[in-house]
Amino acid sequence: MRKRLLTGIALAGAMALAVTGCSTDSGGGDGDAGAGGGGGGDVITVGFAQTGSESGWRSANTESMKEAFSEENGFELVFNAADNDPAAQIQAVRSFINQGVDAIVIAPIVEDGWEDVLQEAKDAEIPVILEDRTVTASEDLYETWVGLDFTKEGEMAGQWAAETFTEPTKMVVLEGTTGSAPANDRAEGFDSAIEGTPIEKIDSQTGDFTRDGGKSVMEGFLSKYGADGIDLVYAHNDDMALGAIDAIEAAGAVPGEDIKIVSVDAVRDGMQALADGKINYIVECNPLLGEKAAELVKAVVAGETVEKRTIVEDQAFDQAAAEEALPDRKY
Amino acid sequence: MTGILRHRLFWPSAALVLLIVVNSVARPKFLTTTMRDGQLYGALVDVLRGSAPLMLVALGMTIVIATRGIDLSVGAIMAVSGAVALTIIDGSGDPENVGTVLVAVLVAVLVALVLGVWNGFLVSVLGIQPIIATLVLMLAGRGVALLITGGFITTVNSAPFAYIASGYLTLLPFAFFVSVAAIVAIALVERRTALGVLTEAVGVNPEASRLAGVRRRGIVWGAYVVSGVLAGLAGVIYASNIKAADANAAGLFIELYAILAVVLGGTSLNGGKFSIAGTVIGVLIIQTLESTILFLGVPSAESPVFFAFVVVAVVVIQSPRVRGALRSLTASRRRDVAEPTTAEVAP
Numbered sequence: 001m002r003k004r005l006l007t008g009i010a011l012a013g014a015m016a017l018a019v020t021g022c023s024t025d026s027g028g029g030d031g032d033a034g035a036g037g038g039g040g041g042d043v044i045t046v047g048f049a050q051t052g053s054e055s056g057w058r059s060a061n062t063e064s065m066k067e068a069f070s071e072e073n074g075f076e077l078v079f080n081a082a083d084n085d086p087a088a089q090i091q092a093v094r095s096f097i098n099q100g101v102d103a104i105v106i107a108p109i110v111e112d113g114w115e116d117v118l119q120e121a122k123d124a125e126i127p128v129i130l131e132d133r134t135v136t137a138s139e140d141l142y143e144t145w146v147g148l149d150f151t152k153e154g155e156m157a158g159q160w161a162a163e164t165f166t167e168p169t170k171m172v173v174l175e176g177t178t179g180s181a182p183a184n185d186r187a188e189g190f191d192s193a194i195e196g197t198p199i200e201k202i203d204s205q206t207g208d209f210t211r212d213g214g215k216s217v218m219e220g221f222l223s224k225y226g227a228d229g230i231d232l233v234y235a236h237n238d239d240m241a242l243g244a245i246d247a248i249e250a251a252g253a254v255p256g257e258d259i260k261i262v263s264v265d266a267v268r269d270g271m272q273a274l275a276d277g278k279i280n281y282i283v284e285c286n287p288l289l290g291e292k293a294a295e296l297v298k299a300v301v302a303g304e305t306v307e308k309r310t311i312v313e314d315q316a317f318d319q320a321a322a323e324e325a326l327p328d329r330k331y
Numbered sequence: 332m333t334g335i336l337r338h339r340l341f342w343p344s345a346a347l348v349l350l351i352v353v354n355s356v357a358r359p360k361f362l363t364t365t366m367r368d369g370q371l372y373g374a375l376v377d378v379l380r381g382s383a384p385l386m387l388v389a390l391g392m393t394i395v396i397a398t399r400g401i402d403l404s405v406g407a408i409m410a411v412s413g414a415v416a417l418t419i420i421d422g423s424g425d426p427e428n429v430g431t432v433l434v435a436v437l438v439a440v441l442v443a444l445v446l447g448v449w450n451g452f453l454v455s456v457l458g459i460q461p462i463i464a465t466l467v468l469m470l471a472g473r474g475v476a477l478l479i480t481g482g483f484i485t486t487v488n489s490a491p492f493a494y495i496a497s498g499y500l501t502l503l504p505f506a507f508f509v510s511v512a513a514i515v516a517i518a519l520v521e522r523r524t525a526l527g528v529l530t531e532a533v534g535v536n537p538e539a540s541r542l543a544g545v546r547r548r549g550i551v552w553g554a555y556v557v558s559g560v561l562a563g564l565a566g567v568i569y570a571s572n573i574k575a576a577d578a579n580a581a582g583l584f585i586e587l588y589a590i591l592a593v594v595l596g597g598t599s600l601n602g603g604k605f606s607i608a609g610t611v612i613g614v615l616i617i618q619t620l621e622s623t624i625l626f627l628g629v630p631s632a633e634s635p636v637f638f639a640f641v642v643v644a645v646v647v648i649q650s651p652r653v654r655g656a657l658r659s660l661t662a663s664r665r666r667d668v669a670e671p672t673t674a675e676v677a678p
Binding site: 054055056059175178204205206208211212213216217220221223224226239246251252 | 572624628
């Protein structure tokens with residue numbers, strides 16, 4: 001008796017599951033049909049594996065992606081932020097494959113360890129587009145990479161410094177997180193651009209891309225060399241430059257005048273400081289990659305072949321340009 | 332002489348003095364303190380000011396560790412309290428108003444207090460192991476902070492708020508006075524009342540102290556609340572220092588540095604006897620070490636190794652066994668030199 005009752009409950013449960021399965025399927029189908037009718041094309045389901053939300057730049061990047069992969073543009077976006085945990089990110093990509101999305105966009109947290117999961121995506125015939133950062137895996141495993149050239153950013157900042165400083169100049173550097181691609185490449189680009197100029201790098205230390213890091217490292221530099229012993233600060237991002245501004249002001253010097261500052265990123269707070277004359281030059285690191293990525297996804301899904309590398313051009317701003325650009329700044 | 336050598340604060344203090352000496356020899360500028368507009372500036376003043384957040388967090392951690400617990404959530408609580416304070420000031424429309432700033436700081440610390448109460452509840456009432464109970468908030472808290480700031484770094488221009496971390500109260504930075512006030516308050520409450528002894532009793536032997544009639548629950552709960560409040564204050568100082576709420580970076584890994592400071596100060600992680608003076612010295616060692624890395628110009632890639640090396644050295648020197656071995660080594664050598672003929676069996 002009791003056994004029969006249990007079997008009955010199990011059966012009812014199974015039926016309920018089957019019914020819900022059906023209804024979600026049909027519901028999804030209705031939605032697709034509706035959108036398809038309106039837009040005149042199929043909805044492309046895209047899985048996007050973001051690194052996390054570690055910085056203002058990243059938030060702007062996420063916003064841009066969400067905007068570009070919107071329903072109005074004919075996309076259905078499945079978003080995942082992995083909180084900077086590489087294992088969780090690979091897991092997310094695997095779940096995208098299981099869900100059978102049409103395309104996968106990844107902003108890889110680390111460069112290594114992608115071979116297996118990218119092969120799985122290839123076997124499932126799902127195209128993969130890399131965004132922002134890149135991977136060490138073979139180029140056959142992904143369609144294309146869209147991002148920025150960090151070395152070029154460093155070079156642009158360095159060129160400005162080389163043109164501006166013709167007298168002997170003492171420079172300190174606030175590095176990004178040790179070992180990260182932007183920190184390495186921005187340092188390399190800058191150093192190559194100032195080679196042979198009278199600019200002398202007297203010290204360099206990591207500020208971990210954070211305001212607090214930039215401020216405390218700058219405080220150390222200031223008590224080590226004195227405000228008179230430093231002419232130029234090169235910060236690998238705006239947040240560290242903003243921290244350095246505080247430290248310089250606290251030391252009784254005027255940022256942008258006594259000590260010049262050049263940085264990379266062009267986030268809103270940085271641009272504001274540039275317009276206020278506290279920073280002298282900023283090279284943009286454009287987080288609005290969404291549009292380009294969406295374009296590439298459409299092309300790839302339509303079966304077109306695309307370039308393996310797509311670099312989004314960065315601009316650079318001086319103080320006057322910042323004042324002009326500030327009102328329409330999105331991030 | 333041996334009395335001083337045996338004192339448990341001798342080795343941590345010696346390490347601190349040694350660090351300062353190394354810095355001053357490498358760059359005499361380290362000791363230079365200049366007076367400007369009646370305010371002191373210099374590397375040592377920077378150490379005192381910069382150590383405030385870690386000092387507050389480490390004080391709370393000392394009390395929690397004394398009860399045989401640990402509080403991993405302090406960094407996340409810092410992030411939350413900073414986010415709360417900045418969001419209130421940013422949303423008020425009048426960031427320059429001292430009243431607004433006071434309200435924001437008060438609410439931020441209250442939120443931190445609630446989080447501390449939550450931790451204490453999990454540990455003392457539900458009996459969850461401290462490392463697990465506080466791990467919950469450590470992982471989830473930063474998410475809450477990100478939610479409050481909407482994933483962005485909230486920035487404000489508010490002179491009264493910036494004063495907390497960067498301002499001067501006569502000669503020295505205001506933040507330094509905040510940490511001194513916290514040290515004095517904790518020392519008075521723990522050492523001038525029976526609370527300190529009761530806390531140690533709970534940490535040494537919970538069962539015996541229960542049989543002796545000590546109310547364990549309240550004491551343990553209180554420890555987490557104090558830790559939460561101090562972390563909240565630390566979060567406000569951190570946010571004030573950069574005039575922004577950086578939910579990702581605020582207090583990142585500070586729980587580990589706080590535990591390190593407590594251990595450097597000679598408090599055992601097994602609970603029981605604790606030393607507030609030791610923790611203060613531990614914090615100053617860590618902060619001076621950070622300056623040392625800058626002053627000696629240790630390259631970024633090597634600085635963690637340098638940091639680790641110094642910390643290991645200080646911890647090893649403090650180990651009673653290592654010191655015992657060293658003592659018997661020097662003692663036997665001295666004997667060998669003085670009386671080479673007498674063969675004595677070492678005690």
